[in-house]
Each structure stands twice: as structure tokens, then as C-alpha cells.
Amino acid sequence: MRICEPQPEHTPIIQGEILDQFYAPVEFDSLSMLVSEFERERARIVEVHEIITQERVSGVMGYFFAGNSSDGYGGYASLRHTNSFDEIFRLEGALNELTATFWSRALSQTDLMDYMPQARRDEWHKSLNAWREHGYKRGENVELDLPEFTLDTLRATVQSLLARRSEFLAERVDGIFRGLSRSHVTNVPEGFGKRMIMSRVYNEWGSTCSSSEGVIHDLRLVIAKFMGRDDPSRGSTSQLLKTARAARGEWIEADCGALRVRGYQVGTAHLEVHPEMAYRLNMVLAALYPAAIPESFRTRPKRGKGCSFKSKALFERPFSNAVGAILAGATPYKKMVKTDSFRHPFEHVLVRNAIALPDQTRGSSKHLKAEVATVMQGLGGVLTNCSEHPRMTYWQFDFDALDLVHEVAVLGYIPDQKSHQFYPTPQPVAQQLVDWLDICLLDTVCEPQAGQGGIADLLPKDRTRCVEISPLHCEILRKKGHNVIEGDFLSWNPGGELFTVIAMNPPFSEGRWQAHLKHAGDLLASKGRLGAVLPLSAKRTAGELLPGFDLEFSSPIDNAFSGTSISVVLLKAIKH
Secondary structure, three states: OOOOOOOOOOOOOOOHHHHOOOOOOOOHHHHHHHHHHHHHHHHHHHHHHHHHOOHHHHOOHHHHHHHOOEOOOOOEOOOOOOHHHHHHOOHHHHHHHHHHHHHHHHHHHOOHHHHOOHHHHHHHHHHHHHHHOOOOOOOOOHHHOOOOOOHHHHHHHHHHHHHOHHHHHHHHHHHHHHOOOOOOOOOOOOOOOOEEEEOOOEOOOOOEOHHHHHHHHHHHHHHHHHHOOOOOOHHHHHHHHHHHHHOOOOOEEEHHHOEEEEEOOOOOEEEEEOHHHHHHHHHHHHHHOOOOOOHHHHOOOOOOOOOOOOOOOOOOOEOOHHHHHHHHOOEEEEEEEEOOOOOOOEEEEEEEEEEEOOHHHHHOOHHHHHHHHHHHHHOOOEEEEOOOOOOOEEEEOOOOOHHHHHHHHHHOEOOOHHHHOOOOOOHHHHHHHHHHHOOOOOOOEEEOOOOOOOOHHHOOHHHEEEEEOOHHHHHHHHHOOOEEEEOOHHHOOOOOOOEEEEEEOOOOHHHHHHHHHHHHHHOEEEEEEEEEEEEOOHHHHHHHHOOOEEEEEOOOEOOOOOOOOOOEEEEEEEEO
């Protein structure tokens, strides 16, 4: 997979509006404060070194080591030999550690380290840690020597990196391309294809290679910029690769459908990018290697052309990557409970099907918290106050939702309520409908448009077939223990099977409930009961859709669904 090197005089042509989004504005006043803090810390280190290494101090240090060789519980202390004294108080090591720490802080403070290509991050990491290696001598390899941390050096370095940001974007894309496996024929040398393979993403113990993860994170950062989204967190990329590793051989979708990842036990990872993304990545490569990228790879893909990505918009209802970072950090919630133990007065007790969000969520903006709440509610979570500590909150689910939350974090969207017409059936309405149908032990039940189980949760799971079009909702239903068919109910054929009970809440928009009601009637056995939540206007036309049925309607129910002002009725229809 060799491609020619770029000509030295050639400068990559990258759109300025893309580049401007890669870096936060640098506040050089804050860098001046950072240098001042460095100088104060350096002076204190030198002062401590001079005091400790004086003969009258160092001569008595042996008594401290010998007298404190064990801790208060009889175990050995970490410093128990006098020879540790000379090693710990070496001035050169302390100053190197200080310099490396402040360079890391400076790069992080300016966002430069976060947005460097993985190869350059590796170079900086190597430079900041070369002095730790055995046998290192300053001056032998100037490229690995720590630069002095002065205001002039810092300003020059930051300005130089900022001036090269167009190269960074091009290098990032080039680094992604070069990070692909050279031993797999799926990867073509001409540019990015629909399917790509990376080697050595996982080791034999299942851990993720940091460098390979960085390359995939670079790909996600570029995709985010092309889509006009905020940058994904490195933690969400880690979670994506962990999920792909756990679901070996299955595609895990990320970034609103722009990227898919599939992990394998041998350590490789297959990547698929949306054709539109592959085209844009190849355009960046073409700026670097104008003679090496053929015209076919620089042609925008035609819409509607069949591919492994579903024929849909690039994303449905995306949320920000800041929300994804919070969701990726979700953990099982454990409450603190008092005990009778003197040594352990409190213990952490796991709350079943409860999820805690990271602590940084508390300091987030109201808008970000509201966006997180919308996603968690969309997945079926309920914000709950802890019984032991009322000021603490967690998200309570009817099922173990942690893996699902992590998947949605990298997916980048939840099903669009408008396109899927998903309005969860309120529990009182669902309970009234199920009670009205008088389900007995011999009934076989179907729940079309099952959603997240508002009605299905009240039906006998061992005798109920759920049909749902949303893959995400299907996963929720399966986690709850339901028997689920993923697909469009209107095109679903159970193979001649008829049901004695059908309970449903069909979509209302554009009269879609009529087709769903008619199809449900065709799947009902003789003397079977059909129960449905319908708009109030259905009382005039339901009889024409269900010939041969005895119909009965409930009283109108006003404002039944959250976020709408629509009035509904319940229908009970018995087939002759």
C-alpha cells in the first residue's frame, strides 16, 4: 500500500472553514501565567534540594529511614533503605519531571495535543518521556531532548504548531490511511474505500492498542468536522472499540451512521465509512498526492446507490459529542449504606438496573444536562432520587441498560420521534387497554409497533410476539425479555399464524393508523379481540376498516401523550 511522497513545494489545499474549527483560540496571557508558575515551582525544587543535600541534614537522614521502615500496621514502608535518599533527591530528575509536566499542561491548555495527528502525538509523548529511559544522555539525540520551558520557547512552539494546522488536517487523514493494514487486499492503495481493515487494534488479552485507537479517533475527529459536529471524546472512542471487541463479528455503528466498526478476536478491526465520508477523505488525500489518487476515488458518490449502509440520511436525530462523552462514562449506580463494621462503616450496594452519570455532569450547562436527559428518557430511563441520599440522583430503567447507553454514546443519535412516530403509551392508558381485552391463559398475543414496551410489558411474555421497526427499540425489548421481530408491521407476514389478541398503539400521522388497523384485523383469529389506542376521529371510520367486527369505544382521553394535545379513544373490536 505504497503511495508516493508529496512534493516539497506542494502545499495541501484545505478549506479554511474546516481548519478554523480544529483549534481553540490561544490565550497567550494564560501561557505567561503558566510560565510564571513553572518558575516558582522550579525555585522551590532547587531550594528543597539544597536544604536536603546539606551535610548536616543528609547525615541524619539514615535515622529517619531506619526509624520509619514500617508503617503503623507493621508493613514495610515504601522508603526503607538509606540508598533511596540519593535517588529520590536527584535534582536533574525532578527538574525533568517538572518540565515534562508543564509542557503537557501547555499543550493541553491550547488544545494542540488533542488535535494533533496520532503520529505527532506519539512524537511528543516520546520526547516528553525520553529522559526516563535507561542510558539517556542529553545532547546525544537533540530531537528527544526536552526543550526548555520558557515564555519565548513556549510562544514559538505554539505559534509554529498553529501555523501548521493545515498540515495537521492533511497529516491526520494521511495517518489514518497509512494506519490501515498492508496485508489485506480489501485496503486499496489508491485511496479510502468503503471497507477498510486495521491490524493490531487488540492484543491477545483483549486490550486496545493506544496508537491504533488514536488513529481511529483521528478518523472520528475528521468525520465530526465534515459533519459540522463538535469533537468526540477519546473516551467515547475507547468505548466504541470495547463494544466492538465484545460483539465480535457484528457491526457497531457510530457517529450518526457515518462510521461502522467490527472487531475480531485475531486483533483486527474492520472499518466502514459512509460513501460521502470516503469521498471527502479522498479529496484531502488528492490535495496531498494529486498524481496518485485516481479520478474514480475523487468522484462524489451518487445518492441512492446500493451499499452496505442503509439508504437513509446520514444521521437521524443527532446529539452533540459532549453528550456522547457523558454517556460513555456512565456506570452502574451504587448507593452508600451504613454498616455495623468499625473498619468499614459504609458499603456500596448496587441498585438494580440503575445508571449513574459521571461527576462532571453536575457542573455542565443547563442545555447540556437537558440534552442528556432527553437521550436517557428516550431510552426509557427515569431520573430518580436515591432513597439513602436524596440529593443524589440516578437513572432507573426496567432493564439492564448500561451496554445500550454506551452503544448510543458512540452511535450519536436516538430514533427520530417524528419519523418513527414514537410516543410511548402512558402506563394508565396501556393498563386500561390490556384490562379491557380480558387476556386468558390460552390466548396468543401480538403487539405491533411495540416501541419500548409500554403495552408489551403488561402482556404475558411467553405468549406475546412483538413487532418493532426501530433497531434500538428492539434491543430494549429484548433486554426486557420480549420475543421481538424487527421490521415494518405493514410488511410483516407471520406465515399464516393468527392471534387471538392484538394490542396496539399505531402511528397517527397522515392517517397511518388506518393501514395498521386493517392489517392487524387480517392477522386476528375468529372471535379474537383487537385493542387499539386511536385518535378521536377514528370513531367515524374504524367500522369501514374492520368489516365483520363488533366495535366498542371508550370515553375520550384528553392530553394522553406527553408533548401533544391530541385526544384519543380506546377501541375494542371482536371478530365474528
